[in-house]
Amino acid sequence: MPAIEDSGVVVLGWWVSMFTTRVRIALAEKGISYEYIEEDIPNKSPLLLKHNPIYKKVPVMIHKGKPICESLIIVQYIHETWKEGYPLLPSDPFLKSQAAFWADYIDKHIYQVVKLTWDSKGEEMQKRVEEFLGYLKVLERELSEEPYFNGESFGFVDMALICYYSHIIAFGKIGNFSVEKDTPKLFAWATQCLKRESVSMTLADPNKIYELLIEIRKKNGLED
Secondary structure (H helix, E strand, O other): OOOHOOEEEEEOOOOHHHHOOOOHHHHHHOOOOOEEEEOOOOOOHHHHHOOOOOOOOOOOEOOOOOEEOOHHHHHHHHHHHHHOOOOOOOOHHHHHHHHHHHHHHHHHHHHHHHHHHHHHHHHHHHHHHHHHHHHHHHHHHHHHOOOEEOOOOOOHHHHHHHHHHHHHHHHHHHOOOOHHHHHHHHHHHHHHHHHOOHHOOOOOOOOHHHHHHHHHHHHHOOOO
């Protein structure tokens, strides 16, 4: 009997992970069937440790027994492997380079600030919020008046950012800010993205993310 990872496409992920969400959105956009295995992150499976021995993190996509790690790399792999159907990246080399730049910007800045909300409060939290809104406003300027970052079509940068949306909403409840009020263009963009089944059926419930963040903050002595 063949090993589970040898059968087509398998994704090892975690429901909380925005990076897992990113990969699942890309697969949905391409209409690719896959097996999803939810990881217990505190007790990582032998399958995860076997296929990502360096970082030991999700997501991992296993295609025909071969592992691909890191979500942006996985999305590019999906784009290049399944060329038919919806394109995930622009064909023009310059536009492709710009998409890669902004995806990298998102993971360097948005992720780091969201992560720091787990262990800050008071003035430090307010500083994090101001820094975070500054990064979002940079992205708003790049979005301009278009429905998506790639213009009329949902693409690589949209997938890079929308996977954070549930966490951003949860962060807003903790940090007392509103995406709709403070970054209205990004709110309109997110609303447009959520009309896509690939996004609406994949994003985690922001209330569940919020509950998890509050639990973590209580453990860190930041919430009563």
